[in-house]
Amino acid sequence: MQARTILxxxxxxxASAMTAQADTSNARIxxxxxxxxxxxxxxxxxxxxxxxxxxxxxGIVAEAPAFTTAENQATEQAAQIQNMILEGYDAIVINxxxxxxxxxAIREACDAGIVVVTFDGIATEPCxxxxxxxxxxxxxxxxxxxxGQLPEGGNLLEIRGLAxxxxxxxxxxGILDGVAEYPQFTIVGxxxxxxxxxxxxxxxxxxxxxxxxxxxxxxxGGDGYGAAQAFAAAGRDMPLIFMGNRQDxxxxxxxxxxxxxYVTQSxxxxxxxxxAGFWIAQQILDGAEPPKDLIVPMLVVTQDTLDEALANxxxxxxxxxxxxxxxxxxxxxxxTGG
Amino acid sequence: xxxxxxxxxxxxxxxxxxxxxxxxxxxxxSTGGVMQAALTFAAISIIVGTGQMFVxxxxxxxxxxxxxxxxxxxxxxALKYMDGVAVLIVPGLLIALGIGVAIGVLNYALIKLLRIxxxxxxxxxxxxxxxxxxxxxxxxxxxxxxxxxxxTTGSLLGLPNLAWVALxxxxxxxxxxxxxxxxxxxxxxxxxxxxxxxAGVPVDGVRLATYxxxxxxxxxxxxxxxxxxxxxxxxxxxxxxxxSIAVVVIGGSSVAGGDSNxxxxxxxxxxxxLVVTMLNTYGLQSGARQIFTGIIIITVILVxxxxxxxx
Numbered sequence: 133m134q135a136r137t138i139l140x141x142x143x144x145x146x147a148s149a150m151t152a153q154a155d156t157s158n159a160r161i162x163x164x165x166x167x168x169x170x171x172x173x174x175x176x177x178x179x180x181x182x183x184x185x186x187x188x189x190x191g192i193v194a195e196a197p198a199f200t201t202a203e204n205q206a207t208e209q210a211a212q213i214q215n216m217i218l219e220g221y222d223a224i225v226i227n228x229x230x231x232x233x234x235x236x237a238i239r240e241a242c243d244a245g246i247v248v249v250t251f252d253g254i255a256t257e258p259c260x261x262x263x264x265x266x267x268x269x270x271x272x273x274x275x276x277x278x279x280g281q282l283p284e285g286g287n288l289l290e291i292r293g294l295a296x297x298x299x300x301x302x303x304x305x306g307i308l309d310g311v312a313e314y315p316q317f318t319i320v321g322x323x324x325x326x327x328x329x330x331x332x333x334x335x336x337x338x339x340x341x342x343x344x345x346x347x348x349x350x351x352x353g354g355d356g357y358g359a360a361q362a363f364a365a366a367g368r369d370m371p372l373i374f375m376g377n378r379q380d381x382x383x384x385x386x387x388x389x390x391x392x393x394y395v396t397q398s399x400x401x402x403x404x405x406x407x408a409g410f411w412i413a414q415q416i417l418d419g420a421e422p423p424k425d426l427i428v429p430m431l432v433v434t435q436d437t438l439d440e441a442l443a444n445x446x447x448x449x450x451x452x453x454x455x456x457x458x459x460x461x462x463x464x465x466x467x468t469g470g
Numbered sequence: 471x472x473x474x475x476x477x478x479x480x481x482x483x484x485x486x487x488x489x490x491x492x493x494x495x496x497x498x499x500s501t502g503g504v505m506q507a508a509l510t511f512a513a514i515s516i517i518v519g520t521g522q523m524f525v526x527x528x529x530x531x532x533x534x535x536x537x538x539x540x541x542x543x544x545x546x547x548a549l550k551y552m553d554g555v556a557v558l559i560v561p562g563l564l565i566a567l568g569i570g571v572a573i574g575v576l577n578y579a580l581i582k583l584l585r586i587x588x589x590x591x592x593x594x595x596x597x598x599x600x601x602x603x604x605x606x607x608x609x610x611x612x613x614x615x616x617x618x619x620x621x622t623t624g625s626l627l628g629l630p631n632l633a634w635v636a637l638x639x640x641x642x643x644x645x646x647x648x649x650x651x652x653x654x655x656x657x658x659x660x661x662x663x664x665x666x667x668x669a670g671v672p673v674d675g676v677r678l679a680t681y682x683x684x685x686x687x688x689x690x691x692x693x694x695x696x697x698x699x700x701x702x703x704x705x706x707x708x709x710x711x712x713x714s715i716a717v718v719v720i721g722g723s724s725v726a727g728g729d730s731n732x733x734x735x736x737x738x739x740x741x742x743x744l745v746v747t748m749l750n751t752y753g754l755q756s757g758a759r760q761i762f763t764g765i766i767i768i769t770v771i772l773v774x775x776x777x778x779x780x781x
Contacts, residue, residue, distance in 0.1 A: 134590075144742060166735075168604060169600065169604065169609075169704045169705050170609055170703065170704050171608075171609035171611065171703065172609075173609070174604070174608045174609040174704075178608070191745050202597060225557040225681055276687055292756070295756035295757070295759075295760070296756070296757075298546075320753075321753070322750070322753065323750050324756055328703060328705060328706070329508075329611075329699055329700060329701075329707070330695065330698075330699035330706055333513045333698075333699050334743075335746070335750065337510070337511065338504070338507050338508070338509040338511070338743065338744075338747035338750060339747060340503060340507070341496070341499075341500030341501075341502070341503025341504045342492070342495050342496045342499075342500040342503075342504070342505065342751045343646065357565075357700060358699060358700075359624075361699070361700060364505060365623055366506075379611070380611055380613070380701065418588060446610060447610060447612065448607075448609075448610030448611035448612050448613075448701060449609075449610055449611075468732070
């Protein structure tokens with residue numbers, strides 16, 4: 133009897149979701165964020181607030197508040213998501229503290245008929261959508277670029293991210309594939325810079341005295357400027373450093389270029405990817421049915437776009453872009469082959 | 471004097487062994503470079519660790535968990551105030567010091583007035599401090615004045631300037647501990663707070679001064695580190711919580727308090743930096759690196775404390 137009621141009501145929910153086509157003006161979408169303690173996350177929250185405030189003003193959704201947990205802990209974030217379920221949000225957009233530890237809470241949200249979209253820090257629960265940039269390609273493209281600049285190849289120093297994270301593993305795997313593709317390059321040293329300038333500077337300074345001449349540095353973002361400072365302090369020849377869109381990296385690149393010519397490239401995941409999560413959640417509420425795994429483009433800065441990127445990036449922040457509703461529709465169409 | 475009376479010796483022995491293994495990778499060619507790097511980066515751990523040592527010496531339960539947040543806030547506010555202007559270097563430093571004093575006083579106010587254990591009080595404070603740092607500058611990295619950046623990355627007589635500052639802090643700390651009344655009171659409180667009180671030691675004043683000292687040293691370290699690395703980052707202090715405690719323990723101070731050791735912090739800080747450098751130089755994978763780091767630290771502590779017990 134009870135099972136039949138649940139079945140009937142879930143059919144009802146499904147039916148009402150169908151008929152909700154093109155009207156999300158009453159929808160409430162929450163951001164569940166696990167960490168705010170670095171410039172990337174701060175830019176992310178700023179993007180979210182900017183883009184959703186406009187969406188609320190335009191009457192596209194009713195509200196879209198952002199919530200950040202005090203400690204970067206999965207248990208705390210799971211409790212936060214459970215509160216959001218009780219508060220009756222229509223969709224929850226999550227930057228997850230752990231790929232697996234939130235799966236239970238996410239399952240509960242899905243069972244309550246809530247659309248769950250994870251991005252950047254994604255969750256593996258099958259009922260949730262996952263928005264990622266192609267981190268493997270971010271690693272591989274660095275070698276492709278280096279091969280174009282340094283056809284004769286040479287020694288590489290690899291600066292990795294936070295050990296044990298999927299992002300670090302994926303970029304690293306991409307770099308290894310890139311080295312296999314362009315065998316004129318050899319990785320002669322590797323340190324973990326944790327995506328932080330000061331950590332990278334410290335680790336590079338330590339390994340540098342024992343390294344042969346370095347032609348290029350492959351990176352993961354946030355580490356390029358620290359590496360450059362370590363090389364400068366040791367009085368070594370400045371290698372080709374692939375940058376990661378931080379303002380201090382871009383500014384240093386421009387200064388080097390003006391001082392005597394310095395050609396490189398920069399790429400990273402834009403903090404505004406949170407707004408892609410917002411719009412994709414809105415589209416799903418609107419009736420779109422994208423596949424669960426979605427790829428958004430990376431933000432690449434080249435020699436030609438350097439001045440523009442630098443002009444648009446606040447001092448000390450990270451190059452950013454917000455994703456629009458149209459961008460989300462394009463991502464969904466690309467994924468569905470439409 | 472026997473070796474057992476010098477527990478700090480072991481941290482230096484450990485640092486030396488790791489150093490020799492590291493430079494052996496390049497048959498000694500990297501000697502100068504590794505030494506310079508080690509002294510530069512160990513300096514920050516030394517400054518932070520010295521403050522933590524005073525707090526730990528106050529006895530069981532005394533610890534300052536607000537060290538990372540203090541570094542971040544002092545650096546953030548000082549660099550924001552200076553905004554790259556050279557004449558503001560000294561006022562910027564005074565701001566950092568002022569923040570250190572304020573945080574130290576607040577820490578002890580929580581401990582004393584609200585009777586919260588230090589481990590909870592300083593942890594709670596660190597949330598407040600970190601949130602203040604986030605609110606004031608939203609994680610934007612502001613560059614230090616060029617003159618200050620040059621000073622922090624420069625050298626004098628072949629020794630990095632940061633190491634000179636750390637040496638100054640160490641000498642001052644040693645004098646404070648061994649040549650002043652305050653320096654007698656701190657371990658006295660650590661050995662028995664009741665006995666110290668009966669002996670007429672102004673327990674609250676000494677504890678307050680010690681928490682302030684620790685916060686001020688953390689603030690100085692944050693100011694120097696941000697100037698060195700080209701700006702304050704919100705997570706810049708992250709590693710210095712465990713680091714500040716580790717260098718105290720490896721350096722031969724008693725983690726139960728009452729017995730501190732100033733020179734050992736140098737050996738321990740150099741050792742902690744060189745271990746990572748050694749494992750990087752030999753190209754170990756990150757998992758193996760962390761396991762090795764753990765094993766090496768445990769070994770050093772066991773060897774050092776084993777000698778102490780044997781005495």
